[in-house]
Amino acid sequence: MLSEQATPVIRETLPAVGGAIEEITELFYGKLFTAHPELLRDLFNRGNQANGEQKKALAGSIAAFAGVLVEHPGTRPDAMLARIAHKHASLGVTADQYKIVHTHLFAAIADVLGDAVTPPVAAAWDEVYWLMANALIALESRLYQQAGAADGEVWQEMAVTERRTETPDVVSLALRRADGRPLAVPRAGQYVSVRVELPDGARQIRQYSLTSAPDEAAWRITVKRVRDEGLPDGEVSCHLHEHAQAGDTLTVSAPFGDLVVAPGDGPLLLASAGIGVTPMLAMLKDIAVSDPTRPVTVVHADRSPADHAHREELHKLVAALPDATLHLWYEHVDGPPPAGTSAGHADIAALDIRAHTTAYLCGPLPFMRTVRGDLLRRGLPAEAVHYEVFGPDLWIAG
Structure with missing residues (x-):
């Protein structure tokens, strides 16, 4: 005060x-x-x-x-x-x-x-x-x-045990501790930092959501190659795309992040766009174990089906929950939209949002602003809408 x-x-x-x-x-x-x-x-x-x-x-x-x-x-x-x-x-x-x-x-x-x-x-x-x-x-x-760490001492060496191409610009890396010790158990929706040494000697750090379930034996991160027109390509994402292979070692932090599902049995809305799908995967895996009957509405928007990382996995995770529904929007579709999808931008206003829903958002700022605004207009209180920002928090929405 x-x-x-x-x-x-x-x-x-x-x-x-x-x-x-x-x-x-x-x-x-x-x-x-x-x-x-x-x-x-x-x-x-x-x-x-x-x-x-x-x-x-x-x-x-x-x-x-x-x-x-x-x-x-x-x-x-x-x-x-x-x-x-x-x-x-x-x-x-x-x-x-x-x-x-x-x-x-x-x-x-x-x-x-x-x-x-x-x-x-x-x-x-x-x-x-x-x-x-x-x-x-x-x-x-x-x-x-x-985290069981001294202040600032969050780093550990992790071995890359598997690399998988998800889309032309997205790869997943499975990680285990290089010393063989058990992994810390993250909360679903959290992220880790990855620190890499670049050719000029700089040690740059970026955050990546964990897409594995909290109880899995290996962590998994998903890295999208950052390409912004008129700006330099992402230093760390491009480095990982070009160099990180199974058998390599990465310096990775303990898990952090506060976009985690609150306990309870109330309805949930998980809304994501682009690479923002990553924390939602871990949340869905955790819900399947902790409370598989919980009502869940999953919304995802992407450029196209081909750009949608973990598309098949998302379908399977939602299908495994008895009271879950999946709503997909794609901006660009060749021919008729795939079954169960819509063309254009996500439209939360058209969905049936249950009373007492808690919402979790992740994706580009314009997407989250639009979704949050629609939810507030639908009567959800501001404290029931949570979000994660990749990069600096340019949106102070509470």
């Missing part, structure tokens, strides 16, 4: 800081990476730095956190904090790095806002930063404890 003296200062200055936050974060990252180039080389996603997404994510999270402190005293955006904490833990972020960020962020704020940063303004925003940072540090420490 903000102090009494800081609250009016933040309320008054939030529009100015919010309006300048992208300029502030641009300068902040310049200062940070000049002083600590190893952070860009070995921790931050260089692709997201190049396309500006990381800057937008930092700006959005700070502004959202400050706004909640002002508008809803005594509360905090725990869903947002949990997503960030899980991502940080999967990267091995440690408490001392928050001090480094603080130094360069506040230097950037002073440079951009100049004389407007009076001592009371600086003190108030310092309070906001440390309220957010200390909350994240506590959450991340708890996650490390749950």
Whole structure:
């Protein structure tokens, strides 16, 4: 909770800081990476730095956190904090790095806002930063404890035991611990980070959902080759596509992620698009074991049947559940759509959504915004709609 003296200062200055936050974060990252180039080389996603997404994510999270402190005293955006904490833990972020960020962020704020940063303004925003940072540090420490790891020590060597081509741009890799020890048991829907050394010596990290069931003897990740028009191809995804083979060793984190199915017997909606199908596979496998009679509506949208990774597997998983239905949409179909599918974009508004449904979303941001909006209009409360973002969280939806 903000102090009494800081609250009016933040309320008054939030529009100015919010309006300048992208300029502030641009300068902040310049200062940070000049002083600590190893952070860009070995921790931050260089692709997201190049396309500006990381800057937008930092700006959005700070502004959202400050706004909640002002508008809803005594509360905090725990869903947002949990997503960030899980991502940080999967990267091995440690408490001392928050001090480094603080130094360069506040230097950037002073440079951009100049004389407007009076001592009371600086003190108030310092309070906001440390309220957010200390909350994240506590959450991340708890996650490390749950993983049985010292703070930041989440890495293990994993042997690739199988490689399978799912589509021309998607491969699956089965993983076991290289030392032969048992795997940690993830929660269905969680992800791991994979750290690879690239030709220039950088050790870049990316997250991939586990598509295996929690109790399987091997983990399985599914990697889509990242290709964005006008931007460099994905460094890690392309490296794994070109080099990861059965018998190789990868450096992989413990499992993290908070997009996991809550226990209970209420109806579920699993909505995904593209490679966002991956956490849903693990969820369906887990539901088949833990509560196979639970009502489940599965929605998936993709470019075409040929682009739909794990298509046959998804059909089999849904067919194995007695009260599950599958709804598929494809943007491009040669000829009539396959049986049980529709052409075009997913249309949640056309589905029968049961009362008290809990929804889980994963896919591109436009897809999730549309689905979430449709669900809210259908009467689902916001707290019943959960989502996972691959990459920086550019959508602070609670």
